[in-house]
Amino acid sequence: MKHCIFLSFFFLFCFISNNAQEKEFDTTYRPTNYALKVEKFRSFPNSKEDIIFLGNSITEYIHWNELLQLPQARNRGISGDTTFGILERLDEVTEGQPAKIFLLIGINDISRNFPDKLILRNYRKIIERIKTDSPETEIYVQTILPVNNTFTKYKNHYNKDEHILHINKELKLLAEEYNLNLIDLHPYFLDDTKRLDSAYTEEGLHLNAAGYQHWAKILKPCLN
Numbered sequence: 001m002k003h004c005i006f007l008s009f010f011f012l013f014c015f016i017s018n019n020a021q022e023k024e025f026d027t028t029y030r031p032t033n034y035a036l037k038v039e040k041f042r043s044f045p046n047s048k049e050d051i052i053f054l055g056n057s058i059t060e061y062i063h064w065n066e067l068l069q070l071p072q073a074r075n076r077g078i079s080g081d082t083t084f085g086i087l088e089r090l091d092e093v094t095e096g097q098p099a100k101i102f103l104l105i106g107i108n109d110i111s112r113n114f115p116d117k118l119i120l121r122n123y124r125k126i127i128e129r130i131k132t133d134s135p136e137t138e139i140y141v142q143t144i145l146p147v148n149n150t151f152t153k154y155k156n157h158y159n160k161d162e163h164i165l166h167i168n169k170e171l172k173l174l175a176e177e178y179n180l181n182l183i184d185l186h187p188y189f190l191d192d193t194k195r196l197d198s199a200y201t202e203e204g205l206h207l208n209a210a211g212y213q214h215w216a217k218i219l220k221p222c223l224n
Helices: 002-023 034-043 083-094 107-111 116-133 161-177 209-222
Strands: 051-055 073-077 100-104 138-142 181-183
Touching (some): 034 083, 083 116, 100 209, 107 116, 161 181, 181 209
Parallel strands (some): 100 138, 138 181
16 A cells, blocks of 8 residues: 555656646747748648658748759748747648658757757657658658857857757657658768858858758758
8 A cells, every 4th residue: 555655656746847847948938920930831732742841940941942943842940949839830730641741850949948858758749740640751850950159149059069969869769769761960060070060050050051052962862
């Protein structure tokens, strides 16, 4: 009996601790234009030939159909978005049963000091939701890009390289566990000091034209 009571208190403690941990961080944050962007996405027609690029500003800031010369490419990036935002709007992405989804998300979670375990839990939820709601969709998980702290514009995103590396390591394991396609972008954008190469950025976080061209070359084999 004492053993059962102990276990009951233990599980209750874990439940309360997890809830308290989430309340410690503003997981309800959404970018200012989030609702408007999602509303626009919902108004667009869907096709099973769609190739969705899903993520935050790094995804949003390029015309994928022009970059890749791919008419069926669809941009579903929202600047400032997090894994929580992706989960909230994921039904808009999966309802059309797209051919492929290229996912890149997490750097804003890291900048907002969300725990790594929480970010990875959300990744697992995203993957499971896609596989359940759109089982024929090919999922491509992309590792989080490096940043460069020699710049000064995005201070909350810099100096968290150990978190980026840990998330990326775990993403590789998740991709293996769920039999997904992994695109390990991170090492392709590093300079000799293990920072985001300044040839590919103007402010240490987002990519410039050369960065997107570099990304496009990495993606090409996945689009055939």
